[in-house]
Amino acid sequence: MEYKNIIVKFEERVAVITMNREKALNALNDETIAELQSFFRHHWLDDSFGCVIITGAGKAFVAGADISELAQCDIKKALKKSMLGIYLTKTIENFPKPVIAAVNGFALGGGCELAMACDIRLASEKAKFGQPEVNLGLIPGYGGTQRLARLVGRGKAKQLIFTGEMVDANEAKRIGLADEVYPAEELMTKAMEMAKLINSKAPIAVATAKECINRGLDVNLSAGLEFEKMGFGTIYGTEDAMEGMKAFLEKRGAEFKGK
Numbered sequence: 599m600e601y602k603n604i605i606v607k608f609e610e611r612v613a614v615i616t617m618n619r620e621k622a623l624n625a626l627n628d629e630t631i632a633e634l635q636s637f638f639r640h641h642w643l644d645d646s647f648g649c650v651i652i653t654g655a656g657k658a659f660v661a662g663a664d665i666s667e668l669a670q671c672d673i674k675k676a677l678k679k680s681m682l683g684i685y686l687t688k689t690i691e692n693f694p695k696p697v698i699a700a701v702n703g704f705a706l707g708g709g710c711e712l713a714m715a716c717d718i719r720l721a722s723e724k725a726k727f728g729q730p731e732v733n734l735g736l737i738p739g740y741g742g743t744q745r746l747a748r749l750v751g752r753g754k755a756k757q758l759i760f761t762g763e764m765v766d767a768n769e770a771k772r773i774g775l776a777d778e779v780y781p782a783e784e785l786m787t788k789a790m791e792m793a794k795l796i797n798s799k800a801p802i803a804v805a806t807a808k809e810c811i812n813r814g815l816d817v818n819l820s821a822g823l824e825f826e827k828m829g830f831g832t833i834y835g836t837e838d839a840m841e842g843m844k845a846f847l848e849k850r851g852a853e854f855k856g857k
């Protein structure tokens with residue numbers, strides 16, 4: 599698929615996706631959602647890279663769902679549209695490689711929801727997060743009511759969603775919405791460093807850990823521990839696990855092959 603609204607570059611086994619509708623502050627229109635969906639589906643089995651970074655061109659990460667499209671919806675279309683957004687966020691959440699959001703600026707509404715579907719959120723000092731849908735007479739439609747409450751707790755999620763107020767990067771970190779905050783000019787370097795560090799680990803172990811954490815958060819502790827037990831056992835069937843332990847005992851660096 600040829601992309602019009604995102605730029606995809608592969609650098610040192612990292613796929614960097616730049617949201618690129620700068621004139622509309624990278625707002626998520628249907629076409630952009632389809633392009634992102636296509637990227638993740640197309641590369642589901644692609645082992646030529648180990649990590650994805652999503653960032654935005656200009657002063658926004660993503661300033662929300664495209665309000666000019668939202669304004670055209672009736673109930674039927676709103677439900678279908680919401681399903682497409684939910685489908686995309688679940689696709690990212692379940693993608694078998696880590697996805698890092700490098701939040702460079704506004705991450706509002708659907709943009710905050712996109713960032714929350716990623717595994718790790720790194721923020722520039724210029725980033726601003728929020729769920730301002732109530733200002734439009736709406737509620738979040740791409741998972742915001744669910745993922746925000748899981749990340750920051752129900753009280754803080756309700757405060758942010760009921761008031762529609764934005765928080766800056768440091769406050770986002772304080773409440774658990776952003777994981778790290780960096781000066782704007784360092785954001786992409788830091789994101790690349792993290793992606794490359796993850797890439798140096800055993801990819802099947804990283805993917806299995808991601809799956810265990812995600813599945814476990816949907817169920818009670820006992821069921822989550824069962825996922826972990828099964829994941830732990832499965833990993834023993836990989837060459838990388840044997841190599842990792844052997845390398846330690848032989849006092850050398852491990853050479854992981856993703857097998």
Ligand code: DAK
Nearest residue numbers: 621622623625661662663664665676679680706707708739
């Ligand atoms: N959609 C469309 N265009 C947008 C946009 C958006 N979300 N955000 C900004 N733009 C456009 C502006 O209209 C403006 O276009 P021009 O006038 O130049 O043509 C251009 O981007 C630059 O924006 P500003 O001139 O406003 O820039 P400022 O720096 O002054 O302000 C801002 C930046 C981020 C504070 C401001 O642009 C703003 O408040 N933007 C809207 C933020 C927002 O409310 N975002 C949440 C959208 S609601 C659902 C599915 C999903 C959702 C809900 C329901 N269902 C299917 C049911 C999700 C909803 C949302 O995400």
